[in-house]
Amino acid sequence: DARSDQFSFCVALWEALYGHRPFAGRTLAALAAAISSGRLERDAAAAPEVPAWLRALLERGLAQDPAARWPDMRALLAALADDPLARRRRRLRAAAGLSATLVTVLGLAWLAATQLRHNIRQHYWNVLTEQHLEIERTRGLRQAKDDAARARDATKMSVYRNYRTKVGVTEHTDPSVAAVLLRExxxxxxxxxxxxSAANLTLGRPLSHAISSGHDDTIFALAFGPDDTLYxxxxxxxxxRWTLDGGPGEPLFAHEAAVTSLIMLxxxxxxxxxxxxxxxxxWPTGGGEAQVLTRHDAGVTSLALDPSARVLASTSRDTTARLIELDSRLTTxxxxxxxxxxAASFDDAGARxxxxxxxxxxxxxRVADGAPLAVLEGHQRDVFHARFVGDDWVVTGSDDGTVRGWELGTDVPAPKIEPSFEVDHRVAISALDVTGERVASAAVDGTVRVTSIAAPDQSVSIDGHREGVWALAFTPDGQRLVTASFDGTARVVRADGRGPARVLRGHREPVLRLALSRSGRWLATGSWDTDVRVWDLERPDLELxxxxxRGPLQHVEIDAAGERVLTASSDASARIWDARDGSELAVLRGAHALNVAVFSPDGQFVATGHNDGLMTLWNTATQARRDHKHELGVMDLAFAPAGDRLASACSDGSVWVWATDTGERLAVLRGHEGVVFQVEFDAGGERLIxxxxxxxxxxWDARSGEALAVLRGHQAAVRAFAIGPADRGLATASDDHDARLWPTPTRAPGSAIVLRGHAQKLTxxxxxxxxARVVTASADGTxxxxxxxxxxxxxxxxxxxEALWGAAFTDDDHVLTHADDNSLRLWSLREDGPPIVLSGHGNAVTAxxxxxxxxxxxxxxxxxxxRIxxxxxxxxxxEILAERLWAAALTCLSVDQRVRELGEAEAEAEAAHATCARELAARLRDRD
Known part of the structure; x- marks a missing residue:
C-alpha cells in the first residue's frame, strides 16, 4: 500500500544519502529486530551536507507505526520539494526591494547566486528522487517489504519458526534451505x-541430500546407474549426469526435442x-559416439527393456511400437x-x-516374431499405462478414470477378453506401477490406490496429496510407495497405507518425475522448477x-517391551500404534470420551476408563471386551505388577480393584472425600496408593482393601505422586504449591520433607x-x-x-518437560547451556x-x-550440529537467494556463494 511504498522509498533514499541502510544488524535476526523496534542508524556526521529537515522527513517515512508515516507518496514528494531554507530566502528577497540601489544590486546578485545554487540542488533532488523511484520499482520495494514482513512475523511465531523467519526463510516449505541458513x-x-533447537529439528526432518540446478527446462526423465550416478x-x-554429492553435473548430449524416457542398462x-x-x-556412459537405435516417423513416447536387457521396446505417436535387439539391431x-x-511393458519372461x-x-x-496375441478393448479414452503383473495378468490405466485388470488365457491368438476387475478413480489415471501381485495407481485429482490382483475389491486408498500425482513407484522391497505430485511434494508411505507419510518438501513447482536407486536408498525427483533433488530415504526422522x-488426547502410554504406544482420546477411542513406524495396529472404540488407557504388564490386555464411569478391559489380540461400570468418571487405572489385578480410580472418591482374568470386583476402597486423581500398586503388588x-x-492393603495409612499435610488437592525406586519413599505434588517427600510410606509413614519454592500448583x-533426586513441574512455568x-x-x-504439565528424568543427566506453550524441552543437568526445544504440536503438550x-x-x-x-x-x-548440517544438505544458497533472502548486495552474495561452494568441495574431498 501507499505507506509501505514510502517506507521502501525512504530506505533507498537514506542509503543514497548516508551510504548505509537506516536499519543495521550483523545478522538477519539483528536486522529484523532493528526494523521491528524502529531503531535507526543516525550517523549524521557521515553526511553533514544532509539538512536536518530532510533527515526528519525520512524518519517520518520510516516510522515503525504505519499510521505515523506520510499519508501517501504525493505528500512525501511534496514535502521533499518544500525546502524551509528556500521559503525564508524568498521572504528576504521580497524585503530587499525596499533597500538602496546598491544594496538592491548586491542583494539581487547574492539572491541570484543563492537561487542558482538552490535550483541546482533542487534539480539534484528531483533527479535523485526519480532514480530512487526506479530503484524502488526494481529492487527496493521487494527488499524492504521482505524485511518488514520478517520483522512482523518474528513476533508471532514459536521459537523455531520465529528463528527461521529471522534468518530469512520465505521458502518456508524447504527444510533444506533452512538447514543451509542455519549453517550461515x-x-x-x-x-x-x-x-x-532449530538445528536439531531441521536435521530431524526430510532434507534434500543434494539439489542439482543445471537444467534450463522442465525435468521429463530420470534414471540411476548401478553406481548411483544419476541421469x-x-x-x-x-x-x-550428476553424482550424489550434488556437484555441478555435466551435460552429456542433447536431442532435438524433449526427452520422454531414459533407461540405464x-x-x-x-x-x-x-x-x-x-x-x-x-549413449556409452564411458564416452564415445551415440548410436541411433531406431528412428520413428513421429515422437517417441516411451521405452521398455526386457528382463534379459537384450530387447528394447519403443512406442511412438506414429501408431507403431518397435522391438529392437540391442546386439544385432534387428528391429521388428x-x-x-x-x-x-x-506405453509398453514386457512380462517377467520377456516373451510377451x-x-x-x-x-x-x-x-x-509375442516378442519372438511380433505376432499379435490379444486385443484388450473396453476403455473409453486413451490408454496411457499398460503393465504385466506376473505371467497371467495385464493392468491398464486410462484417461477414462479406470484401472482394469485382464486375465490372459492360454489360447493364441486369444478371443475377446473381458476385464476381470476395475478400479474407478473417476478422473484420468496419471501414474501406474506394479510389484508382485499389487498394482499402485494414481489420478489427476491426487488419489492413490493400491490393489491386489487376488482381492481387487479391497483396494487401499492412500491420501495426502492435494493435487494430481504424476509419478509413483514401489521401493525395490515392495514395502513402500513413493509418489510425486503437482502440489510440489513427494511422499513415501507404507504400501499398505498404514502409518504416516514421509513428506519430502523443497521443490518450488510441481514434481513430475521420480526415480529410485537399485538399493532403494536414494530417491531422485524432477520438477517443473528445473531442479533435480536427491533424497536419502534411510535418514531417520526425529519425530513420527x-x-x-478426531479429538483431544487425554493420555499416552508405552508397553513394557517398548514396541507399542497406546493413546486415549476424547473421541471415545483408544488406539494402539507400532512404535517403530507409527502405523495403527488397533482401534478400541467406546461410546464416551476416554480419560485414560493402560497396558497390562504382559501387553495382552488394555484397560480403558471413560468419563461416564465405564471401564473396559480389552484383549489386544482379539479385541474381545469386558465392561464394568462405575458411578462416575474413571480418572486413572493401574495394573498390579503381576497383571492379575486392575485398580480403577473414580471421580466419586472410591478405588475399585478387579480380577483381570474373570472381571470379578475384588474390593471397593472408600475413604477419600474428593476425586481420586491417581492410583498405583507398589513394586510388590501388596499395597495400593x-x-x-x-x-x-x-x-491400602491391595488384597483386603484395608486402609493402612493416611498421609496428611498438604493444604490442597494432591494431583500426582511417584514411588521411589527400591522403596526409597513417596513423593507427592499438590495444588498448595508444595511437593512432599514421605520416607518409606509403604511400611510406616514418617514425617514428610516439604519441597517449597514453586509459586503455583504442582502438576x-x-x-x-x-x-537420589526428584523433579517437580508447576503451573508457574518452571x-x-x-x-x-x-x-x-x-x-x-x-x-x-506457560504452565508445565509434567517433568521426568530421561536418564541420570537429562530432564524432559512439557507445557502449555505447545513444546517439550530436554534439559541437561550436567552441562551449562539452554534446553533443546521440541516443537510440532498445535496445542498444549499435556502428556x-x-x-x-x-x-x-x-x-x-x-x-x-x-508424536514419537x-x-x-x-x-x-x-560444532556437532554444524557438521551434521553440512553432511545432511550438500548445497549452497544461490546468489539470487542470498540477495532475496539475506538482503546482500549482488557482489557480496556472489562472494559468499563462492566461499560456500569452496567449503563444500573441500569437505567432499576430505570425505572421499
Whole structure:
C-alpha cells in the first residue's frame, strides 16, 4: 500500500544519502529486530551536507507505526520539494526591494547566486528522487517489504519458526534451505537455544541430500546407474549426469526435442534415451559416439527393456511400437494400433509385450516374431499405462478414470477378453506401477490406490496429496510407495497405507518425475522448477506423528517391551500404534470420551476408563471386551505388577480393584472425600496408593482393601505422586504449591520433607532411577530438581512460556518437560547451556511417556495427535550440529537467494556463494 511504498522509498533514499541502510544488524535476526523496534542508524556526521529537515522527513517515512508515516507518496514528494531554507530566502528577497540601489544590486546578485545554487540542488533532488523511484520499482520495494514482513512475523511465531523467519526463510516449505541458513549463523550465534533447537529439528526432518540446478527446462526423465550416478533429461532435449554429492553435473548430449524416457542398462555401460524428435539413441556412459537405435516417423513416447536387457521396446505417436535387439539391431515393427502408442511393458519372461494406445485399446504381442496375441478393448479414452503383473495378468490405466485388470488365457491368438476387475478413480489415471501381485495407481485429482490382483475389491486408498500425482513407484522391497505430485511434494508411505507419510518438501513447482536407486536408498525427483533433488530415504526422522484420532488426547502410554504406544482420546477411542513406524495396529472404540488407557504388564490386555464411569478391559489380540461400570468418571487405572489385578480410580472418591482374568470386583476402597486423581500398586503388588482432591494420600492393603495409612499435610488437592525406586519413599505434588517427600510410606509413614519454592500448583513429580533426586513441574512455568535426602533445590529449569504439565528424568543427566506453550524441552543437568526445544504440536503438550532407557518419548496433545520423538538423535553441541548440517544438505544458497533472502548486495552474495561452494568441495574431498 501507499505507506509501505514510502517506507521502501525512504530506505533507498537514506542509503543514497548516508551510504548505509537506516536499519543495521550483523545478522538477519539483528536486522529484523532493528526494523521491528524502529531503531535507526543516525550517523549524521557521515553526511553533514544532509539538512536536518530532510533527515526528519525520512524518519517520518520510516516510522515503525504505519499510521505515523506520510499519508501517501504525493505528500512525501511534496514535502521533499518544500525546502524551509528556500521559503525564508524568498521572504528576504521580497524585503530587499525596499533597500538602496546598491544594496538592491548586491542583494539581487547574492539572491541570484543563492537561487542558482538552490535550483541546482533542487534539480539534484528531483533527479535523485526519480532514480530512487526506479530503484524502488526494481529492487527496493521487494527488499524492504521482505524485511518488514520478517520483522512482523518474528513476533508471532514459536521459537523455531520465529528463528527461521529471522534468518530469512520465505521458502518456508524447504527444510533444506533452512538447514543451509542455519549453517550461515556464525559460531557465537550457535550457542543460543534458538539455534540449537532449530538445528536439531531441521536435521530431524526430510532434507534434500543434494539439489542439482543445471537444467534450463522442465525435468521429463530420470534414471540411476548401478553406481548411483544419476541421469536426468529435460524438455529442451538436454541430458545431464550428476553424482550424489550434488556437484555441478555435466551435460552429456542433447536431442532435438524433449526427452520422454531414459533407461540405464543393468551393467551401467550405456544409457538409452527416447525423444519427441523421433529417435531412440544409445549413449556409452564411458564416452564415445551415440548410436541411433531406431528412428520413428513421429515422437517417441516411451521405452521398455526386457528382463534379459537384450530387447528394447519403443512406442511412438506414429501408431507403431518397435522391438529392437540391442546386439544385432534387428528391429521388428508392431502395427495394429489406430493412434499413438503411449506405453509398453514386457512380462517377467520377456516373451510377451503389452502396449497401450490413444485408440482406447491395449494389445498383447509375442516378442519372438511380433505376432499379435490379444486385443484388450473396453476403455473409453486413451490408454496411457499398460503393465504385466506376473505371467497371467495385464493392468491398464486410462484417461477414462479406470484401472482394469485382464486375465490372459492360454489360447493364441486369444478371443475377446473381458476385464476381470476395475478400479474407478473417476478422473484420468496419471501414474501406474506394479510389484508382485499389487498394482499402485494414481489420478489427476491426487488419489492413490493400491490393489491386489487376488482381492481387487479391497483396494487401499492412500491420501495426502492435494493435487494430481504424476509419478509413483514401489521401493525395490515392495514395502513402500513413493509418489510425486503437482502440489510440489513427494511422499513415501507404507504400501499398505498404514502409518504416516514421509513428506519430502523443497521443490518450488510441481514434481513430475521420480526415480529410485537399485538399493532403494536414494530417491531422485524432477520438477517443473528445473531442479533435480536427491533424497536419502534411510535418514531417520526425529519425530513420527501418530495420526488418526478426531479429538483431544487425554493420555499416552508405552508397553513394557517398548514396541507399542497406546493413546486415549476424547473421541471415545483408544488406539494402539507400532512404535517403530507409527502405523495403527488397533482401534478400541467406546461410546464416551476416554480419560485414560493402560497396558497390562504382559501387553495382552488394555484397560480403558471413560468419563461416564465405564471401564473396559480389552484383549489386544482379539479385541474381545469386558465392561464394568462405575458411578462416575474413571480418572486413572493401574495394573498390579503381576497383571492379575486392575485398580480403577473414580471421580466419586472410591478405588475399585478387579480380577483381570474373570472381571470379578475384588474390593471397593472408600475413604477419600474428593476425586481420586491417581492410583498405583507398589513394586510388590501388596499395597495400593491413591491421591485425591481431598488433599490426602492413602495407603491400602491391595488384597483386603484395608486402609493402612493416611498421609496428611498438604493444604490442597494432591494431583500426582511417584514411588521411589527400591522403596526409597513417596513423593507427592499438590495444588498448595508444595511437593512432599514421605520416607518409606509403604511400611510406616514418617514425617514428610516439604519441597517449597514453586509459586503455583504442582502438576507432576518424579524420581530419578536411583531415587537420589526428584523433579517437580508447576503451573508457574518452571521445573525444579531437588535432593531427595535433604529436600534442597539443586536446579530450577526456566524457559517455558506457560504452565508445565509434567517433568521426568530421561536418564541420570537429562530432564524432559512439557507445557502449555505447545513444546517439550530436554534439559541437561550436567552441562551449562539452554534446553533443546521440541516443537510440532498445535496445542498444549499435556502428556508424555518415556520409552526404554529414555531414548525416545511419546507426547500427546489436545490437537488430536501424539508424536514419537527420538531423543537419542538430539545434540546440544553446536560444532556437532554444524557438521551434521553440512553432511545432511550438500548445497549452497544461490546468489539470487542470498540477495532475496539475506538482503546482500549482488557482489557480496556472489562472494559468499563462492566461499560456500569452496567449503563444500573441500569437505567432499576430505570425505572421499
Amino acid at each position: 549463523i556464525e559460531a557465537p550465534g550457535r550457542a543460543s537455544s534458538d539455534w540449537i 536426468s533429461a529435460a524438455a529442451n532435449g538436454e541430458v545431464r 543393468p551393467d551401467g555401460r550405456a544409457l538409452i534415451s527416447a525423444s519427441e524428435d523421433g529417435t531412440v539413441r544409445l 515393427v508392431l502395427e495394429g494400433h489406430g493412434k499413438a502408442v503411449l 509385450l503389452v502396449t497401450g494406445s490413444s485408440d482406447n485399446e491395449a494389445r498383447v504381442w 506423528p501418530l495420526i488418526g484420532h 491413591s491421591a485425591s482432591a481431598d488433599a490426602t494420600v492413602r495407603l 507432576s513429580v518424579a524420581f530419578d532411577r536411583r531415587g 521445573a525444579r530438581v531437588w535432593d531427595a535426602d535433604s529436600g534442597g533445590t539443586l536446579l530450577t529449569l526456566r524457559g517455558h512460556a 508424555v511417556a518415556l520409552g526404554p532407557e529414555g531414548r525416545w518419548a511419546v507426547s500427546a496433545s489436545p490437537d488430536g495427535h501424539a 520423538w527420538s531423543l537419542a538423535m538430539l545434540s546440544r553441541d553446536p
